[in-house]
Amino acid sequence: MPIPKEKQSQExxxxxxxxxxxxxxxxxxxxxxxxxxxxRSGYGTGTFYNYFTDKEEILKALLEEFAGEIIxxxxxxxxxxxxxxxxxxETKRLTMEVFTRNEALSEIYSRASGVSDTIDQCLRQxxxxxxxxxxxxxxxxxxxxxxxxxxxxxxxxxxxxxEKYLLYKWIILKAITKEEMIAMVISFHETLAQGLLxxxxx
Amino acid sequence: MPIPKEKQSQExxxxxxxxxxxxxxxxxxxxxxxxxxxxRSGYGTGTFYNYFTDKEEILKALLEEFAGEIIxxxxxxxxxxxxxxxxxxETKRLTMEVFTRNEALSEIYSRASGVSDTIDQCLRQxxxxxxxxxxxxxxxxxxxxxxxxxxxxxxxxxxxxxEKYLLYKWIILKAITKEEMIAMVISFHETLAQGLLxxxxx
Numbered sequence: 282m283p284i285p286k287e288k289q290s291q292e293x294x295x296x297x298x299x300x301x302x303x304x305x306x307x308x309x310x311x312x313x314x315x316x317x318x319x320x321r322s323g324y325g326t327g328t329f330y331n332y333f334t335d336k337e338e339i340l341k342a343l344l345e346e347f348a349g350e351i352i353x354x355x356x357x358x359x360x361x362x363x364x365x366x367x368x369x370x371e372t373k374r375l376t377m378e379v380f381t382r383n384e385a386l387s388e389i390y391s392r393a394s395g396v397s398d399t400i401d402q403c404l405r406q407x408x409x410x411x412x413x414x415x416x417x418x419x420x421x422x423x424x425x426x427x428x429x430x431x432x433x434x435x436x437x438x439x440x441x442x443x444e445k446y447l448l449y450k451w452i453i454l455k456a457i458t459k460e461e462m463i464a465m466v467i468s469f470h471e472t473l474a475q476g477l478l479x480x481x482x483x
Numbered sequence: 484m485p486i487p488k489e490k491q492s493q494e495x496x497x498x499x500x501x502x503x504x505x506x507x508x509x510x511x512x513x514x515x516x517x518x519x520x521x522x523r524s525g526y527g528t529g530t531f532y533n534y535f536t537d538k539e540e541i542l543k544a545l546l547e548e549f550a551g552e553i554i555x556x557x558x559x560x561x562x563x564x565x566x567x568x569x570x571x572x573e574t575k576r577l578t579m580e581v582f583t584r585n586e587a588l589s590e591i592y593s594r595a596s597g598v599s600d601t602i603d604q605c606l607r608q609x610x611x612x613x614x615x616x617x618x619x620x621x622x623x624x625x626x627x628x629x630x631x632x633x634x635x636x637x638x639x640x641x642x643x644x645x646e647k648y649l650l651y652k653w654i655i656l657k658a659i660t661k662e663e664m665i666a667m668v669i670s671f672h673e674t675l676a677q678g679l680l681x682x683x684x685x
Contacts (some may be wrong), residue, residue: 392597395655405656435671442648443641450640451595454607469637476678 294332298321298346301339306385310340310393310400337399340389344407347386351379352414355384365427366474366482372418373470375443380448391449412437419477428477436477443469496534500548503541508587512542512595512602539601542591544668546609550587553581554616567629568684574620575646575672579665580648590683593651616640621679628677638679645671 300321306315315336319329333339355372362368380387390407393400415437422428444466451462502523506515517538521531535541557574564570582589592609595602617639624630646668653664 394596394651395594396598401656405658429677431674432670435667436674438648438652438667439641439645439671439675442644446640446644446647449596454603456607463638465640468634469641472633472638472678473641473675474678475631476674476676 293324293328297324297329297332298339301336302343302385302389305340305389310336310389311396318352337403338398339404340393340403343386344390344403345410347379347383347390348407348410350383351376351411354379355414365422365425366478368418369422369474369477370467370470373440373466374463376444377466378447379462380444381459384452387448388452391445391453408441411441415440422477426479427482429479431477436473439473442469494529495526499531499534499547500541503538504545504587504591507542507591512538512591513598533562539605541603542595542602543608545588546592546605547612549581549585549592550609551577552585553578553613556581557616557620567624567627568680570620571624571676571679572672575668576665577645579650579668583645583661583665586654588652590654593647593655609663610643613643617642624679628681629684630673631681633641635678638675641675 285385297318301313301318304317304321308317311447313336315329318336318339319326322329333342351442354375358372358375362371390404394404395401412434416433419428419436423433447457447462447465450456451459457465499520503515506519506523508671510519515538517531520538520541521528524531537543549598550579556577560574560577561570564573584685592606597603614636621630621635625632625635649659649664649667652658653661659667
C-alpha cells in the first residue's frame with residue numbers, strides 16, 4: 282500500500298524541522314546555512330523550498346510547535362484540576378517541564394533574543410502566543426471573582442519574563458540547576474498569587 | 484598648571500569607554516574590533532592596554548558603571564522617602580528611567596544576552612550586582628515586618644526579569660512605548676506588592 286501523499290508530506294516537513302533544530306543547537310542559528318539543513322535531511326533543494334521559503338520560516342515553525350505543546354499541556358491539565366489556585370501554580374511547573382523536555386528548543390529560544398530583527402520577530406510571535414494564553418487565563422480568574430480586578434497585561438508579561446529569565450539562568454548561564462529553576466518559578470508565583478487573590482479567597 | 488596624573492588617567496579611561504560604547508551601538512558588540520576602539524579614541528595601542536586587557540573588560544566596566552548608577556539613584560531616593568510601599572513602587576520607576584536615560588547601554592544589555600559565554604559572564608556580573616541590591620531591600624522590608632517572610636531570591640529575580648523583559652520589548656522589539664514600558668513595570672509591582680505585604684500592612 283503506498284503511503285498517502287499527505288502523510289508523506291507531513292513526515293518530510295518534520296524531518297526537515299528536526300534536522301534544522303539539530304544544526305541550530307550544534308552550530309548556532311546564525312551559523313547554520315540552509316544548504317546544510319538540506320544536506321542533512323537528504324532531500325533535494327527543490328523539496329526544501331516546497332515547504333519553507335527561508336531559515337526564518339523554519340525557526341517560526343519550530344517555535345510555533347513549541348508554543349503549541351506548552352498550551353496543550355496546560356489545557357489538558359485544566360481538564361483534571363478545578364481548583365484555581367492549584368491551577369495557577371501547577372501550570373507554571375508544567376510549563377517549565379515542557380521547557381526542560383525540549384532542551385534544544387529552549388536553548389535556541391534563550392540564545393536568539395536580540396540577535397537580529399528577523400529573529401526577534403520570530404520570537405515575538407512565539408511569545409505573543411503565550412502572552413495571549415496567559416492573559417486569557419488571568420481574565421478567567423478575574424471574571425470568576427477569584428482574582429482581583431488588576432491590569433492583566435503586566436501580570437501576563439511578568440509570568441513570561443520570569444519563566445524566560447530563569448530558563449536563561451539555567452540553560453545558558455548554568456548558574457542554577459533545573460530543580461532550583463522550577464522551585465524559583467513556583468515560589469515567585471506563590472507570592473504573586475497572594476497579590477492577585479481577591480479578598481474572599483486570600 | 485599641569486593636569487594631575489590621576490585625573491588625566493581617569494579622563495583617558497572614560498574617553499575609551501565612551502568610544503567603545505558608541506561603536507558597540509553603531510556596529511554591535513561582536514562586530515567591533517578593539518583596533519577600532521583605539522582608533523576612535525585617538526590614543527595609541529599601548530595606552531589602551533594600560534587600561535584594559537580586552538574587549539570583555541570594557542563591556543564589564545561599562546556595565547559596572549551602569550549598575551552603579553542604578554544603585555546610587557535608588558539609594559539617594561531612599562534618603563528622601565521613608566514610606567516602604569512608595570519606596571517599593573517608585574524605585575522601579577527610577578530604575579526604568581536610568582535605563583531610558585542610557586539608551587545605548589540598555590540596547591547593548593538587551594541584545595548581548597546569550598550571544599557568547601564570555602559576554603554572558605559580563606552580563607551576569609551586572610545582574611548579580613542588581614539582584615544582590617534588590618534582595619537586600621526585600622530583606623529589609625521583611626526584617627521591618629512590612630513584607631511577609633517569603634523566599635527572597637525568587638522575588639528579586641522576578642523584579643529584574645520583568646525590568647529586563649519589558650526593556651527588551653521597548654528597545655529591541657519596539658512593541659511598546661517608553662511610557663507603556665514604565666506603566667507596565669509599575670503596575671506589575673503594585674500587584675506583586677499586595678502579595679508581599681504582611682497582614683498588618685495590606
